[in-house]
Amino acid sequence: MSKVLQFNGFEMNTPSHINHGLWVHPGNRRHEYTDLGYWLDTARLLERGLFDALFLADVVGTYHVYEGGRAPAIERGIQSPNNDPFLVVPAMAAVTEHLGFAVTFTTTYEPPFGNARRFSTLDHLTKGRVAWNIVTGYLPDAARNYGLSEQVRHDDRYDLAEEFLEVSYKLWEGSWEDDAVVRDRALRRYSDPAKVHEISHRGKYFSVDGPHLSEPSPQRTPVLYQAGSSDRGRAFAARHAEAIFLGARTEEEARTIIRSVRDLAEENGRGADAVRFFAGLNVIVGETDADARRKLEQILRYRDTIGYLVHFGGSSGIDLAALGAEEYIEFKARGHIESAERSFSDRRVREIVDHFDDPFHDPFFVVGSAGRVADRIEELADTTGVDGFNLVQYLSPGTFEDFIGLVVPELQRRGRYRTRYGAGETLRERLHGAGARLPEAHPAAVHRHAVAGVPR
Known part of the structure; x- marks a missing residue:
């Protein structure tokens, strides 16, 4: 029996997230990202479409490589301006009952204590529907924004992230025992x-006394997403992540990453099925193939190729504007862009420009009728092994509306999409089908009651 696929809506608190230039499209509401009504409408829509979660990306710097500075990114709105993703979640949770929320936060620039309280608060307010997308950050000016003279090296960022999570686990899993909150009104005794x-954590990077300021939330530790695809990122994910947003640019690369992380998770004693894998998916769907092509033609008129080159430059460190069309690019040692290096090594600049100019170069792009789109989604899932997709938007809310109205019913007919939410389930239960808490095989579990000396 074919597995039911899982879907997140991919978003960012910014005017231009992934598909650049389309904020000027007359049917797009992206410029309303500062309006709370935009986020409430998005949450209601995704819940109506039975999505697993809204996945909120984030960066804490600017793309400042293309043409030697950040001016092109700011002028075109390429993930700038960019607001805090945490602050829109409570409002969206208030108008939904089931939709999850995955929030991106970097471990590199802020200490873990405040982050632990923020996620515990969100887990309470959402009744266990929150996830943390763990990133280590890759934009050099982010470091300078947080008082560092230079960017922390790639592998050092992962060393720091390991300790960041250790502290977080101690706070979430070990600081408060399960029955610490008593709420005895007669004795006026809350805890x-x-x-x-x-x-009492003392480490290389952090010194944290505790206790955790929040009482235990439904999931305690939020669902743990991770988005790195470097070798170090895969090892980190195999140890910690419950879901991975793949940075793969080809089907073969997706298969390779999935096999690698599953093997590493097995070696870590978690089991090969401990991690769910999501690939980014770009869809333009219509009532017919011809209708979808008409939508594509309109979208291509607004597509900003330079915006993609700005984005590429910020994440790769390569200023394509400074190179000739026939020059071959040379990647620097930057782990974040390992997937791009595998895809674009030994390519001329003009070939990379052509790649971003034509969406059909992306194997995770599909255009057509609902049947054609569903065929391709099933093919991608069955040949790569992904468990689901992060649906990227062209138009907000048009992309989600079209997908929910046309593709979701088709996938439901094929048994590949849920027909209802589970009553009262947490996001972890929805993704993994087990309990609301992290399983005992996860490294966080060792911290449960460790301070109290209670046997686990």
Whole structure:
């Protein structure tokens, strides 16, 4: 029996997220990203479409490589301006009952204590529907924004992230025992102090006493997403992640990453099925193939190829504007862009420009009728092994509306898409079908009651 696929709506609190230039399209609401009504409408729409979650990307710097500075990114709105993704979640949670929310936060520039409280607060307010997309950051000026003289090296960022998560696990899983909150009105006793513990963490990067300021939330630790695809990123994901947003640019690369992480998760004692894999998916769907092509032609009129080159430059460190069309590009040692290096090594500049100018160069792009789109989605899932997709937008909300109105019913007819949400399920239960808490095989579990000395 073919597995039911999982879908996230891919978003960012910015005017131009992935498909650049389309904020000027007359049918696009992206410029309303500062309006709370935009986010409420998006959340209601995705819940009506039975999506797993809204996945909120984020960066804490600017793309400042193309043409030698950040001016092109700011002028074109390429992930700039960019607002905090955390602050829109409570409002969206208030108008939904089931939709999850995956929020991106970097481990490199802020200490773990405040982040732990933010996620616990969101987990309470959403009744267990929140996830953390763990990133280490890749934009050099982000480091300078947070008081560092230079960017932390790639592998050092992962060393820091390991300790960041260790502290987080101690706060979420070990600081408060399960029965620490008693709420005894007669005795005026809200919590049992003997069951609330300092974590007394002393490490290379962080010193945290505790205790955690939030009482245990439904999931305690939020669902853990991760988006790195470098070798170090895969090792990190195999140890910690419950879901991975693949940075693959080809089907073979997706298969390779999935096999690699599954093998590493097995080696870590978590099991090969401990991680769910999501690929980015670009869809233009119509009532007929001809209708979809008409939509594509209109979208291509607004597509900003330079915007893609700005984005590419910021993440790769390569200023294509400074190179001749026939020059071959040379990648620097930057782990974030390993997938791009595998895709674009030994390519001329004009070939890369052509790639971004034509969406058909992306194997995770599909255009056509609902039947054609569903065929391709099934093919991608069955040949790569992905568990689901992050649906990228061209038009907001048009992309989601078309997908929900046309593709979702077709996938439901084929048994590849849910027909209802589970009553009262947390996001972790929806993704993995087990309990609301992290399983015992996860490295966070070792911190449960460790400070109290209670056997696990």
